[in-house]
Amino acid sequence: MDRRLALVTGASAGIGAAFARILARHGYDLALTARRGDRLEALAEEIRLRSGVETLTIAADLADPDATDQLLEHLAAHGRTVDALVNNAGYGLPGAYADTRWEDQQxxxxxxxxxxxxxxxxLLPGMVERRFGRIVNVASLAGLVPGSAGHTLYGATKSFLVKFSQSLHLEAEAHGVHVTALCPGFTYSEFHDVNATRAQISAATPPWLWLGADEVAAAGYEAVEANRTVCVPGAPNKAIAAVAKLIPDDWALALMASQGPRFRKV
Known part of the structure; x- marks a missing residue:
């Protein structure tokens, strides 16, 4: 195929769907994966009609350790290689760590x-060999500020993705591969509906703290094209990330202890 292929995980809604539309507008064929096959097919048909690119859909649950191999085998069977990867799939797991099941945390x-x-x-070796690649790891502003009680592993995993992206960026940039950690704050999507925190968070946050999924995805696309390592969309979020770097850790943790319950279920 003449066109490059982008693989987007968690593509059925929110930031993932917005990324898929943006990538298609820039000429990428798409491989879209998420758990909800009907939503994927509807998005794929919309994009095919609007942008004229090829769209492959793979209904998969990434909680299954075999899912990644199955995804790549599916693409190989269609004769496709991946030139851009958007690691977007994710969710929140409310509650205090000791009150959850390990199977859910796993x-x-x-x-x-x-x-x-x-x-x-x-996917990286093929990108390096072809001397072209784009990897966006959708992290979060939560990965740039101190941890809070509740959703115990969420901020930790997002902080990991930031550091992982920075290291991968340094390893890959000489080979034509751009790597970016996208760190949005509050985003209008289904994220808070799925974990039943929409009402709590909406009551605790002003509208100016929120961005649309399209804005977030557009910022992420521009950042990875420009080869920026970390992208924090929105001026308020940039300010929060900057302040978190400047204030002493014990002050920051005390602030999260006092304000965290407004945003997290414990």
């Missing part, structure tokens, strides 16, 4: 850490 880590790292590891 699945969370599989989706949020193992799958993005495995996909990047298996």
């Amino acid at each position: 699945a969370f880590l599989q989706v949020m850490l193992h799958a993005p790292c495995e996909l990047a590891h298996k």
Whole structure:
């Protein structure tokens, strides 16, 4: 195929769907994956009609350790290689750590850490060989500020993705591969509906702290094209990230202890 292919995980809604539309407008064919096959097919048909690119859909649950290999085998069977990867799939797991089931935390880590790292590891050699690649790891502003009680592994996994992206950026940039950690703050999507925190967070946050999924994805696309290592969309989020670097750790942790319950279920 003449066109490059982008693989987007968690593509059925929100930031993932917005990324898919942007990539298609820039001429990429798409491989879209998420758990909801009907939503993927609807998005794929919309993009095919609007942009005229090829769209492949693979319904998969990245909590399954075999899912990444199955995705790549599916693409290989269609004769396609991946030139751009958007590791977007993710969710929140509310509650205090001791009150959750380990099986749920294990699945969370599989989706949020193992799958993005495995996909990047298996796709990067081909990108290096072709001297072209784009990798966007959708992290979060939560990965740039101190941890808070509740959703215990969420900020930790997002902080990992930031550091992982920085290291991968340094290793890959000489080979034509751009790597970016995208760190959005509050974003209008289904994220807070899925973990039933929409009402709590909406009541605790002003509208100016929120961005649309299209804005976030556009910022991420521009950042990876410009080969910027970390992208924090929105002026308020940039200010929060900057302040978090400047204030002493004990002050920052005390602030999270006092304000965290407004945003997290414990």
